[in-house]
Amino acid sequence: GAGVSQSPRYKVAKRGQDVALRCDPISGHVSLFWYQQALGQGPEFLTYFQNEAQLDKSGLPSDRFFAERPEGSVSTLKIQRTQQEDSAVYLCASSSETGSYNEQFFGPGTRLTVL
Amino acid sequence: AQKITQTQPGMFVQEKEAVTLDCTYDTSDPSYGLFWYKQPSSGEMIFLIYQGSYDQQNATEGRYSLNFQKARKSANLVISASQLGDSAMYFCAMRGKGSSYKLIFGSGTRLLVRP
Numbered sequence: 001g002a003g004v005s006q007s008p009r010y011k012v013a014k015r016g017q018d019v020a021l022r023c024d025p026i027s028g029h030v031s032l033f034w035y036q037q038a039l040g041q042g043p044e045f046l047t048y049f050q051n052e053a054q055l056d057k058s059g060l061p062s063d064r065f066f067a068e069r070p071e072g073s074v075s076t077l078k079i080q081r082t083q084q085e086d087s088a089v090y091l092c093a094s095s096s097e098t099g100s101y102n103e104q105f106f107g108p109g110t111r112l113t114v115l
Numbered sequence: 116a117q118k119i120t121q122t123q124p125g126m127f128v129q130e131k132e133a134v135t136l137d138c139t140y141d142t143s144d145p146s147y148g149l150f151w152y153k154q155p156s157s158g159e160m161i162f163l164i165y166q167g168s169y170d171q172q173n174a175t176e177g178r179y180s181l182n183f184q185k186a187r188k189s190a191n192l193v194i195s196a197s198q199l200g201d202s203a204m205y206f207c208a209m210r211g212k213g214s215s216y217k218l219i220f221g222s223g224t225r226l227l228v229r230p
Contacts, residue, residue, distance in 0.1 A: 033217060048216070104162070104218060
């Protein structure tokens, strides 16, 4: 079956622009995660959804970052008034609740470059 | 606070030899999970192996095995019979505290397999 998909794969934005990043999780996966990966670093948690409920947004770096998953499937991460420090790869992951270890399946990421 | 430490920024290994990638962790939670992911240059995170804190035996998955030493809080990845395709970034991660199951990643180790 299809894995996690993300679009766009690459995004270049001018400083101050708003961007929207999309994630299509694996069908039927109730859990969805967003991570931010800066160059040369490990991914860092941003936010978590269980179905349409955003249960943890403790990793969002500022109020310019907003995520939603209105119907419990596709999710959008929105960044308002982008800054250069927002340049990173944004990874989306999904998981089912049936696995005892809750393996997360990752998408290919969206590479955001803010000029 | 929970933390993952990977002290080897880069490693070389000769093709067909075994290599160990180090990972130490810090947590006060008695129940936790440890993961290893591979990230090739394409960017996608590929799940390799999982170890639960209560698992009695070290996890194995094909050429991958996890050397879990609970008292030392280490979870080293062993790759046997290295192949050229094993060249990639490797991340150790821990499932975080609370209900969000977020992953906390280390800074990664870049492995290069020499022919």
